Amino acid sequence: MGASLIDGTAAAAQLHAELRVAVQDLTERGATPGLAVVLVGKDPASSVYVRNKIRKSVDAGFRSFHHELPTSTSESDLLSLIARLNAAPDVDGILVQLPLPDHIDARKVTAAIDPAKDVDGFHPVNVGSLSLGAPALIPCTPLGCMLLIKSVRKDLAGASAVIVGRSNIVGKPLTQLLLREDCTITLAHSKTDDLPLVCRSADVLVAAVGRPGLIRGDWIKPGAIVIDVGINRIEREGRQQLVGDVDFDAAQQVAGALTPVPGGVGPMTIACLLRNTVEAACRRRG
Numbered sequence: 096m097g098a099s100l101i102d103g104t105a106a107a108a109q110l111h112a113e114l115r116v117a118v119q120d121l122t123e124r125g126a127t128p129g130l131a132v133v134l135v136g137k138d139p140a141s142s143v144y145v146r147n148k149i150r151k152s153v154d155a156g157f158r159s160f161h162h163e164l165p166t167s168t169s170e171s172d173l174l175s176l177i178a179r180l181n182a183a184p185d186v187d188g189i190l191v192q193l194p195l196p197d198h199i200d201a202r203k204v205t206a207a208i209d210p211a212k213d214v215d216g217f218h219p220v221n222v223g224s225l226s227l228g229a230p231a232l233i234p235c236t237p238l239g240c241m242l243l244i245k246s247v248r249k250d251l252a253g254a255s256a257v258i259v260g261r262s263n264i265v266g267k268p269l270t271q272l273l274l275r276e277d278c279t280i281t282l283a284h285s286k287t288d289d290l291p292l293v294c295r296s297a298d299v300l301v302a303a304v305g306r307p308g309l310i311r312g313d314w315i316k317p318g319a320i321v322i323d324v325g326i327n328r329i330e331r332e333g334r335q336q337l338v339g340d341v342d343f344d345a346a347q348q349v350a351g352a353l354t355p356v357p358g359g360v361g362p363m364t365i366a367c368l369l370r371n372t373v374e375a376a377c378r379r380r381g
């Protein structure tokens with residue numbers, strides 16, 4: 096029997112519909128949520144992500160503030176812009192697209208954003224609150240992963256979860272979210288011994304490493320929930336293609352439920368960004 100597909104596009108559309116209603120309510124109270132998106136430089140992948148984030152936020156009825164700055168922008172000019180956005184009453188969420196050019200310290204920039212407007216959930220205050228189990232703005236990709244996992248299994252208590260990839264954006268925060276659900280977590284990475292064996296122990300397997308097709312079919316426990324966070328551009332049969340970190344065709348024969356790429360975690364990341372912005376707006380404006 097093949098795995099059932101976890102349809103991230105449909106789940107994101109559902110979330111967008113709910114958010115549109117919430118945005119309308121806020122707008123009727125004169126408090127339309129505002130999202131500021133800052134892009135420094137011309138990285139092609141970042142430009143596509145930012146364009147999608149802006150389009151979706153406008154579709155959902157948000158006020159959108161777009162700042163596209165040249166690669167040569169100085170760190171102090173970027174910090175001044177963030178200070179202005181922190182003080183702007185109609186801006187509820189601030190997102191600075193990463194990666195930033197090498198001459199800008201991303202950590203300093205992230206820490207300069209008002210934690211109450213940090214809709215990426217990257218500020219040390221939000222990272223700390225998440226790890227303490229306190230209210231926090233939660234990073235969008237791991238939040239999207241959790242919503243997809245919970246759409247197929249509501250009670251995760253006691254489940255064995257393996258995350259492959261220890262990034263600050265996905266692996267580490269997802270560890271906290273799965274721990275909150277009483278999973279037993281293994282955070283695996285490039286130095287993990289016998290990665291196939293570790294993966295095979297997972298009831299929930301999340302791949303977030305950026306290596307096309309790394310996770311083979313025989314690394315997957317039969318019936319497992321498999322979440323593929325990878326978005327890799329490869330050339331196959333002379334054509335550019337988007338593939339995940341999981342060998343999709345092989346995984347489909349073994350897993351219980353599986354996210355496709357594209358159409359899995361990607362759309363949920365943007366939906367969760369909008370959800371965080373609505374949450375920030377509700378908290379700020381009461």
Ligand code: GUN
Pocket residue numbers: 190191192193194215235236264
């Ligand atoms: N670059 C890759 N993913 C992300 C993300 O979720 N937020 C930001 N700001 N930059 C990114």
